[in-house]
Amino acid sequence: MTINPKIKEKIVLALDVDTVRQAKELITELKDYVGVFKVGLQFYTANGGEVFEFMKDIGAKFFFDVKLLDIPNTVKKASENIVRSGASFYNLHALGGAEMMRQSVEGAQAAAAEIGAQMPVILAVTVLTSINDDVLNNQLKIPFNSLDYVATLAKLAKDSGMTGVVASVNEAKRIKEVCGNDFKVLCPGIRPEWSVKGDQKRPATPAYAIEQGADWLVIGRAVTAAENRLDAMKKIYDEIEKVI
Numbered sequence: 001m002t003i004n005p006k007i008k009e010k011i012v013l014a015l016d017v018d019t020v021r022q023a024k025e026l027i028t029e030l031k032d033y034v035g036v037f038k039v040g041l042q043f044y045t046a047n048g049g050e051v052f053e054f055m056k057d058i059g060a061k062f063f064f065d066v067k068l069l070d071i072p073n074t075v076k077k078a079s080e081n082i083v084r085s086g087a088s089f090y091n092l093h094a095l096g097g098a099e100m101m102r103q104s105v106e107g108a109q110a111a112a113a114e115i116g117a118q119m120p121v122i123l124a125v126t127v128l129t130s131i132n133d134d135v136l137n138n139q140l141k142i143p144f145n146s147l148d149y150v151a152t153l154a155k156l157a158k159d160s161g162m163t164g165v166v167a168s169v170n171e172a173k174r175i176k177e178v179c180g181n182d183f184k185v186l187c188p189g190i191r192p193e194w195s196v197k198g199d200q201k202r203p204a205t206p207a208y209a210i211e212q213g214a215d216w217l218v219i220g221r222a223v224t225a226a227e228n229r230l231d232a233m234k235k236i237y238d239e240i241e242k243v244i
């Protein structure tokens, strides 16, 4: 199959596995089809950054899904280290506020200049999808519905220099309306029709996510747990091809 680079750059594959060996297997098998590999806290806290070195060696891009939230100076220093590790994407919580986000950009700029790398994509997490309106209003005492609050935090993230946000497909349109089309949206919770839903309550298909304005799609078990991973990936390519 010829690989459409416009689709490849949209595919973010979640490396949600237990061991470095399993991660390397996935990366080797799928690197031609994947724009960015996502390393999350579960994998990183078990295995550290060994897989980062592997990806750098073979020229694969990676997203460190680290969700920083701390005082601005600490986030700045952590951002410098993340860029030095070779990450092309990383993220932080918009709830850390404008100063924290701006300091992260400063740290990333300094480290990128130091190692001669491109500026990374920095994404803000707005409201975790595990937090519903009840938790938002009654536990956290935030008196807004989640869609409005997501839009507010996305605008703050944009004004603080973020490349975009991590958001559910249901929020993508609203974020683009508020922040403009150039402000990027990365969407997890993607399931093609033929794939098992797993624990995702309201998954969106790849085609629907693209139609809603998603710039990047996080693909996890739809591919990684498929009987034939390459076949699953090709079906996702076919589906996206129809809508771009």
Ligand code: C5P
Residues within 6 Å of the ligand: 014, 016, 040, 128, 129, 130, 168, 188, 189, 190, 198, 200, 218, 219, 220, 221, 222
């Ligand atoms: O469910 P799936 O295997 O596709 O998940 C892929 C990745 O997306 C996982 O790393 C998960 O943490 C992340 N994610 C998610 N739903 C959210 C936010 C993040 O599945 N609402």
